Amino acid sequence: MNEEIKSKTRQFLEPKYLLALVLVLAVTAVAIVSILRDRIVNVQQNQVSITGQGKVSYQPDIATVTLGVQIDRASTADSALQQLNEKVARIISSLDALSIKKEDIQTQTYTLNPQYDYKDNVSTVAGYGANQKLTIKVSDIINKPEVVSQVVAQAGSAQANQVVGIEFTVSSVNDLKQQARILAIQDAKSKSGGLAKAAGVKLGKVENWYENVLQSPDMNSSNGGYGGSDVAMNKGIAPQVPSGTQDIIVEVGLTYDVK
DSSP: OOHHHHHHHHHHHHHHHHHHHHHHHHHHHHHHHHHHHHHSSSOOEEEEEEEEEEEEEEEEEEEEEEEEEEEEEEESSHHEEEHHHHHHHHHHHHGGGGGGOOOGEEEEEEEEEEEEETTTTTTEEEEEEEEEEEEEEEEEETTTTTOOOOOOOEEETOOOOOOEEEEEOOOTHHHHHHHHEEEEEEEHHHHHHEEEEEEHEEEEEEEEEEEEEEEGGOOOOOTOOOOSSSSSOTTTOOOOOOOEEEEOOOOOOEEEEEO
């Protein structure tokens, strides 16, 4: 009998049995800790979340015009670059008449590529293409709204052949966001008071909150009615480019304790 007990004890102490025991104990410990944590940390709380929204309308005071020059099928790469540089220099010079500052003109892209013809599955170099896109910042468009269209017309006269887009924004965007944020909080508080009264409960302090900007100038862009590359521009004819009125919309969520 004693020998049998000793044999079973030795068998139980073998590594594979010990490992199995350790695993069982580990899983049991994790389960116990999880249960205790849920009971201690995740004590059931009576809370309610209310969402409010604030909207502030504004008139843009800054426009960013993106336009460019495309050169196609130049005989050499040097020729493509020379034609491109001459036309871009002419465009930049022409904007002086509109009091556009040099620091408000920036190169967005500058490219040079061979262009190919394809015949019988064989490609041959047909010439060289070059492209430069410029962004032009136009300020104070509330008082001088005509300058935006004048920039496009002036650039067209100076042989720009692309208008990529026109983006409108506002210089006081952070102040406007703050105004919308305050309105959203007020809206959420107003809703929470009505909800608490209807439910017959009292709300405690705010335990948590979040903010979500639904619409703002840095999320919007307008191409002003123009497409992408190779737009046919009527040289010297100023287009109509109204900026309109735009909105900043902020959503705020407040989480209250319910007494």
